[in-house]
Amino acid sequence: MRVAGVADIGGTNTRVALVREDGLILSMERFKTPAGTDPDEVSARVGASLSCLAGISPSGLCGIGVSVAGPVDIKTGCIVTPPNMPFDQVPIISPLKKVFGLPVTLLNDCRAAVLGEVFVGGGREYQHVVYITISTGIGGGVYTNGEVLLGREGNAGEIGHFTVESKYSQRCSCGCFGHWEGCASGRGIPRFFQTWCRFHGHVSRLKTAKEVLNAASQGDPVALEFSDVLAMVNSRGLSTVIVAYDPEIIILDGPIVTAHREIIVNSAIKYLDSYLKTPEIVISPLGGNAPLLGVAAAVFSREV
Ligand SMILES: [Zn+2]
Numbered sequence: 001m002r003v004a005g006v007a008d009i010g011g012t013n014t015r016v017a018l019v020r021e022d023g024l025i026l027s028m029e030r031f032k033t034p035a036g037t038d039p040d041e042v043s044a045r046v047g048a049s050l051s052c053l054a055g056i057s058p059s060g061l062c063g064i065g066v067s068v069a070g071p072v073d074i075k076t077g078c079i080v081t082p083p084n085m086p087f088d089q090v091p092i093i094s095p096l097k098k099v100f101g102l103p104v105t106l107l108n109d110c111r112a113a114v115l116g117e118v119f120v121g122g123g124r125e126y127q128h129v130v131y132i133t134i135s136t137g138i139g140g141g142v143y144t145n146g147e148v149l150l151g152r153e154g155n156a157g158e159i160g161h162f163t164v165e166s167k168y169s170q171r172c173s174c175g176c177f178g179h180w181e182g183c184a185s186g187r188g189i190p191r192f193f194q195t196w197c198r199f200h201g202h203v204s205r206l207k208t209a210k211e212v213l214n215a216a217s218q219g220d221p222v223a224l225e226f227s228d229v230l231a232m233v234n235s236r237g238l239s240t241v242i243v244a245y246d247p248e249i250i251i252l253d254g255p256i257v258t259a260h261r262e263i264i265v266n267s268a269i270k271y272l273d274s275y276l277k278t279p280e281i282v283i284s285p286l287g288g289n290a291p292l293l294g295v296a297a298a299v300f301s302r303e304v
Pocket residue numbers: 160161172173174175176179181182
């Protein structure tokens with residue numbers, strides 16, 4: 001059975017793994033994503049880790065796949081303006097191709113993740129799937145008519161930057177106001193909560209998304225009132241996804257979703273628009289491995 005060498009490069013951590021054609025992860029290594037002064041350090045560290053996992057014959061791999069958080073340019077094979085590195089472009093495809101002599105596939109992590117869900121997760125047997133992760137940021141991947149939607153440079157489906165809120169002028173990490181990520185991501189929730197508290201004259205010491213959501217779960221009246229605003233924001237995001245992509249199924253992932261399913265998912269569903277048929281809405285069964293498995297799927301499908 002064929003084996004792909006894959007990496008998932010996050011803002012903080014990178015995971016490198018060998019994945020078999022049936023979706024089994026054979027081995028995995030984790031390390032801090034290099035944030036140094038040399039843009040080639042990332043691909044060098046990934047290459048060293050892949051060589052180590054694959055043993056003396058990395059040429060036994062059928063290909064290499066790399067998924068990254070943030071924008072990519074799949075034409076030049078580079079990460080674009082990575083969040084924790086002071087570079088405009090970080091080359092991935094050409095240095096790995098040079099070392100291994102194998103085809104190298106680069107995808108944004110959410111575009112990879114939707115492929116992972118279709119490969120071995122909640123999206124099997126579906127032709128129209130949207131993957132959404134709510135973690136530090138909010139990202140999405142769209143699979144439609146049997147293909148992942150990539151766009152010009154591989155960045156289609158950046159749903160975290162849909163405008164979903166206009167009353168509180170909450171700033172997003174991208175600098176715009178009212179974006180889904182700015183209001184409802186792990187980084188956005190505590191900021192939006194503070195903005196909302198100031199607007200309504202509440203005083204609260206809750207500082208993190210976890211504190212705010214836990215307080216709401218425990219019945220804190222201020223956090224509970226805010227959680228209803230958050231539910232409306234999430235329903236605006238989901239409703240926009242539904243009319244934009246008409247999916248059969250939406251697969252939600254990320255620690256905010258898995259730890260607070262009632263507040264984040266169930267509360268939002270009751271506010272959904274009903275213009276189009278509501279798709280199935282489920283939680284990812286892949287335990288955070290959707291990007292790694294998906295970029296492996298991309299390697300295998302390219303090989304065939
Ligand atoms: Zn934004």
